[in-house]
Structures are given as C-alpha cells and as structure tokens.
Amino acid sequence: MKLVVIRHGESVWNKENIFTGWVDVGLSKRGEEEAANAGKLLKEKGFVFDLAHTSVLKRAIDTLDIILKEMELEIPVKRSWRLNERFYGALQGQNKDQVREKYGEEQFRLWRRSYETRPPAITRDSEMYPAKDEKYKELKEEEIPLTESLKDTEARVLPYLNNEIFPDLKKGKKIIISAHGNSIRAMVKILENVSGEEIAETEIPMGIPLVYELDENLRITDKYYLE
Numbered sequence: 001m002k003l004v005v006i007r008h009g010e011s012v013w014n015k016e017n018i019f020t021g022w023v024d025v026g027l028s029k030r031g032e033e034e035a036a037n038a039g040k041l042l043k044e045k046g047f048v049f050d051l052a053h054t055s056v057l058k059r060a061i062d063t064l065d066i067i068l069k070e071m072e073l074e075i076p077v078k079r080s081w082r083l084n085e086r087f088y089g090a091l092q093g094q095n096k097d098q099v100r101e102k103y104g105e106e107q108f109r110l111w112r113r114s115y116e117t118r119p120p121a122i123t124r125d126s127e128m129y130p131a132k133d134e135k136y137k138e139l140k141e142e143e144i145p146l147t148e149s150l151k152d153t154e155a156r157v158l159p160y161l162n163n164e165i166f167p168d169l170k171k172g173k174k175i176i177i178s179a180h181g182n183s184i185r186a187m188v189k190i191l192e193n194v195s196g197e198e199i200a201e202t203e204i205p206m207g208i209p210l211v212y213e214l215d216e217n218l219r220i221t222d223k224y225y226l227e
Contacts, residue, residue: 039070
C-alpha cells in the first residue's frame with residue numbers, strides 16, 4: 001500500500017515570510033508551478049489514487065486541484081479543518097524576521113519549532129478568531145483554537161487519521177493527502193512513532209511528494225521523496 005503526502009506549494013505569505021496558520025491565503029506563481037511539477041512527476045512515476053484528502057485552506061486545496069488536473073484524475077476529495085496548518089495565534093500575519101528581532105532567536109525558535117510551546121493566543125473578539133469564518137460554523141467552541149503547539153496539532157490530526165484515512169488504507173485504497181508543514185509533521189510523528197523533539201526538527205519541503213509504502217498493518221516498509 002502507498003500513501004502520498006504533500007505540503008502545499010509556496011503561498012503568497014510563504015514568499016513574504018509571514019506566519020500564516022489558518023489565514024486563508026492563496027498560492028504564489030511559484031507555488032502553482034511546484035504543484036504542477038508534483039502532479040507531472042506522480043503521473044510519470046505511474047501513481048494513481050482512489051481518494052484524496054486536504055484541509056479547508058485554499059493553498060492546500062489548490063495544490064491538490066493542480067496535481068489531480070496534471071494527473072488527469074477525477075476522484076473523491078474530502079476536506080477537513082483537522083488537516084489545517086497549526087494555528088499560530090497572535091503571530092499570524094506577522095513577519096517572521098520582525099518577530100525574531102523583537103523577541104530574540106530563542107523565543108522565536110520555541111514558538112516556531114518546539115513540540116509543546118504555544119505562541120501567544122488571540123482572543124475571541126479578534127478578527128482572526130476562526131468562529132467568524134463560515135468554514136468553521138459547525139465546530140464546537142472547544143474545537144476552535146486560540147493558539148496551538150505542534151502537540152495540539154497532532155491531537156486534532158490523530159482522530160482524522162484513525163477515522164478517515166487508516167480504514168481506507170487497510171481496504172487497499174490509494175490515497176493522496178495535500179496539507180501543511182505542521183499537520184504533515186503531526187502525521188509523520190504518528191506514522192513513524194518519533195519523539196516530539198525529533199519531529200520538531202523535521203523539515204517538510206513544499207511541493208515535493210512524500211511516499212510511504214505500508215504493509216497490511218500500516219507498518220512502514222519504505223519512505224522516500226519523489227524528486
């Protein structure tokens with residue numbers, strides 16, 4: 001069995017070095033090209049898929065759409081907020097270099113890459129509070145973050161893997177997931193059973209398919225990037 005996971009192509013805020021989180025920005029021109037190249041490569045290598053999963057954020061949805069168009073595939077696509085990027089709280093919309101300069105390298109690194117440290121939270125009256133967005137109207141208040149650590153992101157990704165993805169993999173379905181740097185880190189941690197410290201240091205490149213080959217018990221038999 002093969003599972004393919006891909007981080008969305010470069011977004012307009014990636015290009016501008018801005019903390020994005022759940023802010024719904026689109027792909028840059030380069031990001032669109034990265035997605036198209038990924039689709040061409042997957043097709044060239046003979047990959048086909050039965051199902052696709054993505055977040056509810058435009059940059060991941062558009063990446064998946066471009067990939068499937070390049071592969072000439074029309075398959076069911078499931079979208080879930082559980083695959084969203086980590087919610088960066090009050091850092092969202094701020095330039096990373098300016099945050100580093102204001103708070104120092106150590107604090108910046110803790111907010112950005114530690115497993116358990118949460119960035120400063122927003123309040124419920126903030127313009128960035130997700131409950132104000134129609135996409136999240138069905139969520140309970142306790143499901144809507146004010147800030148998240150990577151550990152928190154893993155906690156919301158895990159039920160989706162257990163309930164939506166793993167059962168279909170066990171049925172032999174070929175699946176592609178288009179998601180985000182930190183939701184993919186959470187998946188990698190779960191699949192590979194690595195420590196919080198190790199996963200916090202794991203880089204997830206944009207627009208490059210990560211392939212897992214799995215046995216019938218979802219144990220990894222091989223892992224590689226398609227390049």
